[in-house]
Amino acid sequence: xxxxxxxxxxxxxxxxxxxxxxxxxxxxxxxxxxxxxxxxxxxxxxxxxxxxxxxxxxxxxxxxxxxxxxxxxxxxxxxxxxxxxxxxxxxxxxxxxxxxxxxxxxxxxxxxxxxxxxxxxxxxxxxxxxxxxxxxxxxxxxxxxxxxxxxxxxxxxxxxxxxxxxxxxxxxxxxxxxxxxxxxxxxxxxxxxxxxxxxxxxxxxxxxxxxxxxxxxxxxxxxxxxxxxxxxxxxxxxxxxxxxxxxxxxxxxxxxxxxxxxxxxxxxxxxxxxxxxxxxxxxxxxxxxxxxxxxxxxxxxxxxxxxxxxxxxxxxxxxxxxxxxxxxxxxxxxxxxxxxxxxxxxxxxxxxxxxxxx
Numbered sequence: 051x052x053x054x055x056x057x058x059x060x061x062x063x064x065x066x067x068x069x070x071x072x073x074x075x076x077x078x079x080x081x082x083x084x085x086x087x088x089x090x091x092x093x094x095x096x097x098x099x100x101x102x103x104x105x106x107x108x109x110x111x112x113x114x115x116x117x118x119x120x121x122x123x124x125x126x127x128x129x130x131x132x133x134x135x136x137x138x139x140x141x142x143x144x145x146x147x148x149x150x151x152x153x154x155x156x157x158x159x160x161x162x163x164x165x166x167x168x169x170x171x172x173x174x175x176x177x178x179x180x181x182x183x184x185x186x187x188x189x190x191x192x193x194x195x196x197x198x199x200x201x202x203x204x205x206x207x208x209x210x211x212x213x214x215x216x217x218x219x220x221x222x223x224x225x226x227x228x229x230x231x232x233x234x235x236x237x238x239x240x241x242x243x244x245x246x247x248x249x250x251x252x253x254x255x256x257x258x259x260x261x262x263x264x265x266x267x268x269x270x271x272x273x274x275x276x277x278x279x280x281x282x283x284x285x286x287x288x289x290x291x292x293x294x295x296x297x298x299x300x301x302x303x304x305x306x307x308x309x310x311x312x313x314x315x316x317x318x319x320x321x322x323x324x325x326x327x328x329x330x331x332x333x334x335x336x337x338x339x340x341x342x343x344x345x346x347x348x349x350x351x352x353x354x355x356x357x358x359x360x361x362x363x364x365x366x367x368x369x370x371x372x373x374x375x376x377x378x379x380x381x382x383x384x385x386x387x388x389x390x391x392x393x394x395x396x397x398x399x400x401x402x403x404x405x406x407x408x
Contacts, residue, residue, distance in 0.1 A: 066243075112127070143159070
């Protein structure tokens with residue numbers, strides 16, 4: 051019996067994987083998510099490099115002593131006349147020439163005061179950082195949004211596919227044929243397992259593409275900072291999505307029409323959406339992220355964020371993952387009972403209490 055059950059689960063799992071691979075909608079949505087993540091990394095790297103390399107071209111006459119040339123692209127010249135020719139030709143924005151005053155030099159421009167040059171030459175006070183290791187708030191929010199978008203998009207895409215598949219099989223009575231060959235729990239297990247495999251494959255593909263994009267664009271520092279949190283994100287998603295998939299299947303089995311899928315799966319959709327909203331608006335709030343890291347539906351986002359920020363102790367990800375795993379077992383057992391009792395009941399909507407009682 052055990053062997054036949056596992057064989058049935060494997061059969062349904064393979065069928066679900068093949069259905070997703072052959073689906074144009076799945077391929078397009080996966081490609082869009084992949085391109086969006088890679089594009090954001092590439093654009094961020096290009097903008098950052100352009101900002102770092104943003105210098106103003108100037109000509110400096112020999113003999114002029116500058117305290118600092120930061121922000122300036124210096125072209126040495128031997129005379130004031132040569133420096134002025136470079137300004138007139140547009141090769142440089144301004145020229146720094148000798149002057150008989152306390153400063154020792156003056157700035158020559160064509161028709162407008164060169165604000166960039168003046169700013170670069172201005173004396174800058176010494177800056178002391180009380181927390182030099184702190185990450186910029188904008189960077190923290192961006193990383194949080196990336197985790198949230200990837201989690202939300204993958205969970206909703208595959209969760210909705212499971213729900214639509216369950217209702218389609220009920221409405222077309224295909225499930226009656228399937229139930230004659232395999233038990234209901236094997237059908238549920240195969241659906242959850244097949245879609246979980248595909249969702250995890252998509253997450254791994256996004257993680258690999260992001261790592262390659264960071265390496266190609268020369269963002270080695272960001273690569274080393276994100277590495278541990280991304281690995282934990284993959285691990286949390288692998289376990290956490292099983293919980294989400296089981297809930298989508300258990301709620302969708304309560305109805306027999308595609309038109310009713312949205313109403314019964316809305317609570318699950320909200321549970322997936324709330325962590326995304328929280329991480330967008332409060333990614334830099336340690337209290338909110340700390341609570342999220344132990345709630346089963348938000349832990350796949352909250353705990354990787356804490357690992358990225360360096361605020362999680364070594365044992366906390368393990369404990370959080372254990373909490374998620376225990377929640378998965380409970381939800382799968384309850385979901386399997388609901389699925390088994392409501393699968394063959396067609397017509398009107400089945401109440402959750404009735405499905406639990408059987």
